Amino acid sequence: MAIVLCRIDDRLIHGQVVIGWGRAMGINLIVLVDDQVAGSAWEQELYRMAVAPEIEVRFVTVAAAGTHMGDWQSNGKRGLVLTGDVETMAALRATHPEVVQRINLGGIHHRPGRKERLPFVYLTDQELRSLQALEEGGAVITAQDLPTTPPVALRSLA
Amino acid sequence: MSEELRGVVVCHGPLAGALVQAAEQISGLSGVLVPVSNTGCDRGALEDRVISAVGGRPAVVFVDLASGSCLVAVLKRLRSEEQVKVVTGVNLAMLVDFVFHRSLAPEEAASRSALAGEKSIRIP
Numbered sequence: 001m002a003i004v005l006c007r008i009d010d011r012l013i014h015g016q017v018v019i020g021w022g023r024a025m026g027i028n029l030i031v032l033v034d035d036q037v038a039g040s041a042w043e044q045e046l047y048r049m050a051v052a053p054e055i056e057v058r059f060v061t062v063a064a065a066g067t068h069m070g071d072w073q074s075n076g077k078r079g080l081v082l083t084g085d086v087e088t089m090a091a092l093r094a095t096h097p098e099v100v101q102r103i104n105l106g107g108i109h110h111r112p113g114r115k116e117r118l119p120f121v122y123l124t125d126q127e128l129r130s131l132q133a134l135e136e137g138g139a140v141i142t143a144q145d146l147p148t149t150p151p152v153a154l155r156s157l158a
Numbered sequence: 159m160s161e162e163l164r165g166v167v168v169c170h171g172p173l174a175g176a177l178v179q180a181a182e183q184i185s186g187l188s189g190v191l192v193p194v195s196n197t198g199c200d201r202g203a204l205e206d207r208v209i210s211a212v213g214g215r216p217a218v219v220f221v222d223l224a225s226g227s228c229l230v231a232v233l234k235r236l237r238s239e240e241q242v243k244v245v246t247g248v249n250l251a252m253l254v255d256f257v258f259h260r261s262l263a264p265e266e267a268a269s270r271s272a273l274a275g276e277k278s279i280r281i282p
Contacts, residue, residue: 010200011227015170046233049225084201109200119198 003031003072003079003099006092009106010084012037013047013057016106016146017082022055024147029056029079031072033065033088062091069096086127093134103134105143105154117157120145128158162260163267165191166211167248168232169222172197181253190257196228204231216241218256218268220248243268251278 004025009017012032021027030051037043038061051057056077060068065081069092072079081100083089086108093100107120114122121143123131135141135154142151167174174193182188192211196204208231212219219236221229224246236242243264245252252275259267 011196012201012230014226015223042233042237043230046225046230050223109203110198111200111203 002074003069003081005080005104006089006100006102007080007082007104007106008084008086008089008108009082010109011107012082012084013050015050017080018051018055020146020148021080021106022051025080026078027055027080029058029072029075029077031058031060031065031079031081033060033062033081033083033092035061038064062088065092066095069099073099086123086130090130090134093137093139097138101139103131103139103141105131105141106145118143118152121157123157132158160261161216162190163256163262163264164212164215164217165253165256165260166194166208166217166219167191167253168194168196168208168211168219168228169248170196170226170228173222177248177250177253180250181257184250184254185257187257190260191253196231201227201231201234204228205234208232209235212236212242216264218242218264218271219244220253220256220271221246222248240264245272245275247272247275249275249278251275 038059044059048057089103105121108122110122113124116122131141131154141154144151167178174195178191178193181191194207194211219232221232232244241264245268252271255274256271259270
């Protein structure tokens with residue numbers, strides 16, 4: 001198998017990711033791409049505690065992800081690539097468009113400058129333009145917090 | 159006498175508010191527990207909510223899960239604070255015990271609360 005889900009979620013590894021998506025999609029590899037967490041052993045330990053032992057978890061920098069995306073695509077596991085922001089996912093798409101074809105907006109919450117697009121998706125105008133550019137480049141982008149809820153197309157969020 | 163401890167309850171969704179309300183109804187003490195929800199905020203905003211709730215005072219922070227976004231937000235900026243201790247797996251029994259023992263040191267109050275919570279788990 002391969003990378004089966006690319007998700008943007010600013011809460012990173014949490015219940016919706018592990019239980020909601022992980023179980024439904026049979027995920028057995030979670031790759032968290034976050035430069036800050038990749039350098040923090042105690043945060044990695046906490047995030048790992050949320051994940052069943054049979055699921056492999058990797059914490060990598062954006063640079064390392066760029067190097068290893070091809071490996072995760074072909075290692076036989078069902079992988080979930082997770083980033084905390086639009087910028088990081090865009091960087092992964094830039095280096096590996098064949099892997100990051102479909103992008104799930106799972107949880108991008110309020111902060112100053114962002115507007116509510118859905119109760120679980122807040123975006124600045126710049127973030128929205130970045131996502132629209134990715135879609136114009138061939139990516140398929142939908143907002144969906146859980147697999148049991150209907151996906152919402154990016155064009156509906158403008 | 160030293161300052162009494164503040165209790166801060168950090169949970170997913172509306173759980174913290176409900177737990178605090180129930181603890182107040184049982185104990186008759188109000189205003190000693192501060193609920194914090196992770197609803198509608200990103201990691202940074204949740205950290206700010208927690209810091210605001212603690213208010214720079216000695217405190218015990220109760221968190222629902224022993225992993226996940228709430229615990230990460232709490233530990234990110236408080237784990238090196240000597241006067242703040244964290245207890246996970248919050249339940250009503252530990253909160254009710256805590257509100258009557260707020261004159262203890264943070265570490266002692268946290269240990270006592272955790273024990274009260276554990277004792278309340280039974281298969282009767």
